[in-house]
Amino acid sequence: MAEFDQVKLLAARYRAASDRPYLASALYSLTVVPSRSVPTMAVDRHWRCYVSPAFVAATPVPELAGVWIHELAHVLRDHHGRADRLPAADQRDRLRVNVAQDCEINDDLLADGLALPEGRMEPGTFGLTTGRLFEEYLPHLPPSAVCSDCGSGAHGSPNDWELTGDGGPGGVNQVEAEALRRHTAEAMRAHRRNRGSLPAGWQRWADQILEPTVDWRRVLAGTVREAVAWAAGAVDYTYHRPSRRTAALRGVVLPSLRRPLPGVAIVIDTSGSMGEDDLAAALAEVTGVLREVGVGGNRVTVLACDADVHTAARVTSAQQVNLAGGGGTDMRVGIKAALALPERPGVVIVLTDGFTPWPEAPSSSRLIAALIGADPPLPPAWVEAIRIPRTADA
Missing domain, CATH: 3.40.50 (Rossmann fold)
Structure with missing residues (x-):
């Protein structure tokens, strides 16, 4: 049974924050919870990040850095809140929802040059075009589409291995989450203005946070x-x-x-x-x-x-x-x-x-x-x- 290598995990987070400083505040707001019940890494609605010791031991630091950003993207993009607004039939198929969300995230991460573990889900896996939202991908996924469970911070449905509420170790409440999203979007806008471009999905997300479009x-x-x-x-x-x-x-x-x-x-x-x-x-x-x-x-x-x-x-x-x-x-x-x-x-x-x-x-x-x-x-x-x-x- 693998020991939990916290130093390696935190080194990967430091690398992710150093390479993409506009994500640093949000990354360091994730609370680490070691768990042998998760296969890789996952997040809940309260920004707690559940980490498998075996996964940390088996995964190189560059790929761990990519997974840090992947899990962060679920809560930054409010995937759980958006999943709550899906039809009830879709909500019941949480792993299929999770696949669609992974497709939304991973095409941006790969375009940004991040390393991700093998077996990742991306639009090309299903012959779909990049740059879409998960709600657009979901109807086009086969019923058999499944992936590693990224937690209630993604698909919105709590797991047995998750802590309850936002009062446990760490935990970010809704007001704090909105503040983190806005701070991150502002940091992305400053990065784009001073240093260059962002992947299209992140750019779209930041623009929506700072200048929401209302029908x-x-x-x-x-x-x-x-x-x-x-x-x-x-x-x-x-x-x-x-x-x-x-x-x-x-x-x-x-x-x-x-x-x-x-x-x-x-x-x-x-x-x-x-x-x-x-x-x-x-x-x-x-x-x-x-x-x-x-x-x-x-x-x-x-x-x-x-x-x-x-x-x-x-x-x-x-x-x-x-x-x-x-x-x-x-x-x-x-x-x-x-x-x-x-x-x-x-x-x-x-x-x-x-x-x-x-x-x-x-x-x-x-x-x-x-x-x-x-x-x-x-x-x-x-x-x-x-x-x-x-x-x-x-």
């Missing part, structure tokens, strides 16, 4: 869908359709309950700071979202507003909107007018660059701010905010 259309659709469902959940009594219990009560007419389809008001900021092309494009997107969630026909009222409301009309398409205005900015006026419509809307969406005063308190209608531009000021916390890039940046 604002999906976020807006989800927010509007939730708001419309919330408003539609209100019930009211109506005598237009008597209750079915009326027949049992002679001379008494009982009302029935109804769920009204909520109206939506869109308040458009037409002040001088807003570009007409940006507004037209954003309005077209918003009306498309409304159709997607089932609000259309005559259920949408659009109000054009700078410091005053210039037009207010029900529309069925973005082309019917008159973007009048061009003066100062006060969306409170438009919101107040929307809430005073004969049929009070259940949802009010404000298209603005954010440079406006807001109402001091929420109303019974849901208020969503669709903020146009690169860095708009945020509305009060009770306003649901969605960022929409300008057309030139979209």
